[in-house]
Amino acid sequence: MKIDTDVLRLQRIINQYALSGILTQDMIASAELVIYDQDEGVLEANQPMHYFYFFVSGKLKVFQVHENGRALLLQFYSAFDSLGEVEFMNDAPATCSAVAVQESLLIRIPFEVMHHSAKNHPPFLRYVIRSLSAKLMAADKHHAYNLLYPVKNRLSSYLKAYSQNTQMIELKDSMQEISEYIGTTYRQLHRAFDQLQKSGVIDKKGKRILIQNTSELESLAGELYTVDLSTIGHIERHGAK
Structure with missing residues (x-):
């Protein structure tokens, strides 16, 4: 993992996805761009999470690891989205694993800052509700696919x-x-x-x-593992143009 110190690039991405509309100034000030190489792990299931992530570009493979050690593919991320909503709201370890299929760019914000600034910030909480709702719908869809296809x-x-x-x-x-x-x-x-x-x-x-x-x-x-969450009522791309 490498940290991209290009402040102007980070600001362009924040503006592109209108993240200032859901993040506090403290959260934006603590945000940093990180780059993961192909095949590099971003999250590991059941391990502590220290950051909230916004996936910007590249491709991630997201999967769950069950108690018997078997893994189940959830989906591939290839469009702007986030990782860490469940863990942030529940102070829980990572609920899934994520690996970069190709070089991927993400924004990360320390949970320490998030807990201080985000839990009483309605715009971010509304974002989390919409995001989790959409991901629950996607998970139901994937479960049906695995049963029926x-x-x-x-x-x-x-x-x-x-x-x-x-x-x-x-x-x-x-x-x-x-x-x-x-x-x-x-x-x-x-x-x-x-x-x-x-x-x-x-x-x-x-x-x-x-x-x-x-x-x-x-x-x-079809779209078994590449569901576009915007098609099932996901957030309006944070106001992105």
Whole structure:
């Protein structure tokens, strides 16, 4: 993780997303830009959180780790959003893990400052309510997807999110990890890969996957793990223009 000390860049982002409308001056004064490299962890489930984050750009993979050690993919972040609402309101450790799929830029504000300034600041509290409501709706939607959609569709959505608009994917996660993320078994995951390969959607060689039919992959994927929260009543992008 690197800290970006470009004050003017930070101010431009604050203005772009109208964050001064929901943050106090103390919170803005304590904010800093941080850059996470590809595959670097941002949050680790069940570990203390010291910052509230606004995700600005890049891509994050957000997943839960359950008591049995299995992980379940929640979604990929690729549009402006935040991390830490639940932890801030409940003084709780991180409820999920987040890893940068590609280099990602975030704003972070110390919880110490947040607790002093934000808990009695109605604009920020209204933001938290809207954000949590939208994320609850997204979680319900993802749960329904995992119950109702075939493994082939879930895998397609995972590959679509990982592709970053390129044809070649180099998988970082193991097959076991991917099967856990999308809520299936190792054997069913292999079967889904075989189905996509036999139908000409992908060509898989080890951990390298060539997307041969982008339109078909997108059709199968839908928006399973890339839900745009603005489409389900999320905040109005903080007044962003």
